[in-house]
Amino acid sequence: MTVRVGVIGAGMIGQDHIRRLTEVITGAEVVAVTDIDADRAAEVAARVGARAVATGADLIGQPDVDAVLVTSWGPTHAEHVLAAIAAGKPVFCEKPLATEAADCLRIVEAEQAAGRRLVQVGFMRRYDSGYRELKSILDAGGIGAPLMVHCAHRNPSVPESYHSAMAAQDTAVHEIDVLRWLLDDEIVAVQVLAPRRTRHAHAELQDPQIMLFETASGIRIDLEVFVNCQWGYDIQCETVGETGLARLPEPARATVRSAGTTRTAVPQDWRERFVTAFDVEFQEWIDAVAAGEPTGPSAWDGYAATVITDATVEALRSGRTVGVDMKDRPAFYAGGAR
Amino acid sequence: MTVRVGVIGAGMIGQDHIRRLTEVITGAEVVAVTDIDADRAAEVAARVGARAVATGADLIGQPDVDAVLVTSWGPTHAEHVLAAIAAGKPVFCEKPLATEAADCLRIVEAEQAAGRRLVQVGFMRRYDSGYRELKSILDAGGIGAPLMVHCAHRNPSVPESYHSAMAAQDTAVHEIDVLRWLLDDEIVAVQVLAPRRTRHAHAELQDPQIMLFETASGIRIDLEVFVNCQWGYDIQCETVGETGLARLPEPARATVRSAGTTRTAVPQDWRERFVTAFDVEFQEWIDAVAAGEPTGPSAWDGYAATVITDATVEALRSGRTVGVDMKDRPAFYAGGAR
Amino acid sequence: MTVRVGVIGAGMIGQDHIRRLTEVITGAEVVAVTDIDADRAAEVAARVGARAVATGADLIGQPDVDAVLVTSWGPTHAEHVLAAIAAGKPVFCEKPLATEAADCLRIVEAEQAAGRRLVQVGFMRRYDSGYRELKSILDAGGIGAPLMVHCAHRNPSVPESYHSAMAAQDTAVHEIDVLRWLLDDEIVAVQVLAPRRTRHAHAELQDPQIMLFETASGIRIDLEVFVNCQWGYDIQCETVGETGLARLPEPARATVRSAGTTRTAVPQDWRERFVTAFDVEFQEWIDAVAAGEPTGPSAWDGYAATVITDATVEALRSGRTVGVDMKDRPAFYAGGAR
């Protein structure tokens, strides 16, 4: 069975996912595309033999759209996801699920009312083979009970439009999700340290930041977010447990020895670093949709990420430790499966 | 356009490729399957909604078979490949192209007579991201002119049926192909050293072996083939040039530190080690067929591998350096493209 | 010229240094030994052809004692160091210089009054080739201006007598000194996080601890202290600057590949890890004393370490960020040389 996908948002990421659904993975077909820019929608749709439609609502309503992919501007996510739920159609929403925690909650409630999982949020780290190996080591007791996690998320540089809150909202949000999943634990408090700023950031930006998270069971996580590090896209994760530590693999790269040094290349952007994770994420989503319902990061995970992100932004602003004010997890979302 | 594939040979490798064509890559469909065991053909075909046909000749003749995949027993390869060429259909043949050099030559001549490339041979190392990175480093002059290559091909163990000549025919053949491609040079002579045998091999088997190849330009290659090494499936390749060396990456694996050691896991078989290379190999083959003609390892490469393999077996048997008796390369196969 | 050394304290560390002065380094001779246990002093002295004397004061007064080594119980350090200064003799004092900051200040003042450097404190990390390479990289601008440092100090286990304050006083004190030297910056504030405790520590002990230091220039340091980590003696230091990062080398160990893993051994104690650093420390001290005056960690460094350690203990106790209440550095101790 081929899953026929309608895509809301034909910007850079939308186009990349359309290419992925069309050329890379199997079992999917893009049948409809919409975008705030109708010309762009038409052009992108034409490339893959799909049709352009006027609005997200139109697209969701098309009878041959089996599943919806939302890659539009963040503030519009909630509206489209809620419409898809109302139509009873599976929907994959790029992060964030919604920019406001209240909207995330509305989605969580709508999905529960619908009685089955329809929503998956685009946290692709869970599909990276390195994080999966780490999780299998932890789950097998390979390091004993986890006590601490040391992480870094580094980008070579960011545009002028990147502001200090985005370090949490756009950057750390990936670690926030993947660590909740890796540790099977909830983040309950956060503090942000502001080191001396790099001269390679614009004047308004606090870069780097050190985020300190505490989980319900008392695990302490430190996360360096450094988005103008100059040297590359560099993701580190070291989990320390009662009897051992396990570290995320470095990307496999050839070793070159010449002119007095031994060296390997560092990836320069997230596409290069996580391209396979994206492919796996979409293949598994399509397979799960074809089989019944999505099994990846849930609406609840999307809600949790937004609440924790909000607390992180407040922690940076206030300089204080901020508790995460999260609702109790509904039974509907219990277990890893939801 | 979907490429409709007919598969000759539904054994373990055939089934794996059928899964790959069906579930992993995009743009392909398996429409017909044949096997010497008709029941197995029927069963495997049914799984993917294809039909079973009686013989390879029948399969090649089906109007809806756009391209042929040959994964049957080695000695039958030549017959099927020649039939596909006669039918003007692209054919992907698992290695070896043919067990006899004379048959490889017949294929090379038939393809030239057909006037366009139809044949691709299943040397998947060229599709591994590590070897590709190595080639890009060499091609960019990153180590200067290559002078030596140090390689190892290790398997944890082999069955009783594996005999000494298979170290060249089944195992080293992968290095033989990938080194010809990597260095863009031809192997002209070979010598085989017989170290003290491991007690973990059966009595008739010379294991390990050290194969010493010389290329037309004078590059020296040493290749350790050790198929009962016990510890894992371990592929090494270090190229040494006038100004530097470049080494194939180790697979990316998590680092674990506990109980007094720091360690990473070693892959245990070739599927685990090269799964992505196989996926890329088939995606690129399907894409190339859809676009016109295959661009991967050619019939000429298949011929060369068989001739060099034969010389290697003779070198082991005789204990002497054996020259490789290869025809001149036809203009048809000039350049990397053919 | 041979430097004739008198040793105060013939316990385990004292004996190890006596062996070092006698058997490993050149240019030194141990002529006198004292210990609170007179029998032990006699026995240890006899082994190296030295004489035992009754008290530290006696030892310092011996005409043939050119330099004094203090390795007695911490609370007695100040008294011996002050006596050596009064006698105008160079004195090497194992850490801490004094257990009370007030006593450290008295030493600092006495040394200034003496008008020349006599005191060196036993912070041996500065003599480790790895830290020295790190410092040379930083000093050469290899990572730009430092912004953050991520450290870990792990021991396999500690005895029951080890209490929570010792994580700062005995363990982190090495990082406190070496980071001040590495960064050429002063620590001004500290906070301590208390992760969930390992079950491998005794009930009273907060283990692990995460110490967060801030320097005068705004560099942020995080230091994991984990003294019951089970797996080994594991020292990590990663410095992150505006344009790069530099990481302390792992000890050079053979790589072994067998039984499905690739691995290296982790050192099991500080002697194994830093044996060469101790040798270099003492050779350089003896050479410097022979040449005029010591050039290693000064009395001021000893004072600073004690003040920062005190603040760290208070930060753990209070759960709050604690400012480091340090005097202004006298001109006498300006520059790396003092």
Place this chain on the structure above:
Amino acid sequence: MTVRVGVIGAGMIGQDHIRRLTEVITGAEVVAVTDIDADRAAEVAARVGARAVATGADLIGQPDVDAVLVTSWGPTHAEHVLAAIAAGKPVFCEKPLATEAADCLRIVEAEQAAGRRLVQVGFMRRYDSGYRELKSILDAGGIGAPLMVHCAHRNPSVPESYHSAMAAQDTAVHEIDVLRWLLDDEIVAVQVLAPRRTRHAHAELQDPQIMLFETASGIRIDLEVFVNCQWGYDIQCETVGETGLARLPEPARATVRSAGTTRTAVPQDWRERFVTAFDVEFQEWIDAVAAGEPTGPSAWDGYAATVITDATVEALRSGRTVGVDMKDRPAFYAGGAR
């Protein structure tokens, strides 16, 4: 007890060892120096408070010379070593023991006639902590019975005076000795492959060379000797056994990540790479001499190295496999101790 050493040969290496005996190790004193250049002898002797003497014979005859160090020109070694044996004095001879195998045999016979070990040859690799770790792994059965060894010995460049035979005599001789010791096995045959030459060598020099050694038990060793590799002084040794492999550690160096690469420095010369091994070698020699007799590489090891080196030169010249024509090992030299 201080061992009083007389040094024959005050060139670069002699001066370095004099510095080592004087400033680095303990228990030794240089009392006399001789050199073919009397002025140089006088100057070097004066530096360390020793006296210059006219000839090697004079030096060996001095009553206060307890032990002799020979670092003169290779062809003069035999004469001095034989004189030292005649005088009953321990003698440390830099490699080669003698340039002619016949002279080595005369030394071996003289030493046996003297009835106790007096001679140690300067093969310092056995004192490197990496090779020692490798040996302890092999001896403990960590890789099962050894079957193959893959080695490389690379120098950044050599002067014009370096000729093809020196690849064996001056360069590979270190591996020849250390592999005999590591494997506790004898080399019985050798073949040399001549790859395409690097353009960075002078016209007469065959560089690189691949030397293939076979041991009595059937172990196969391949050794790349590449003395104009440009990139550094790079020593590799990988031992492959029936159940595992063990590899010599890389020197411990800081990791730097900047400008798109992760890298470590490669040593640039043998002093940098093996400085500690030289120090340990001399400390152990002095300690052994003080305790009775030397325990390091023996006259027999010196003889074996010269015979194997001669066979290697002949193998390069002839292009054929050359058997090593070695006498039977006398019982006097049985066991690792002699």
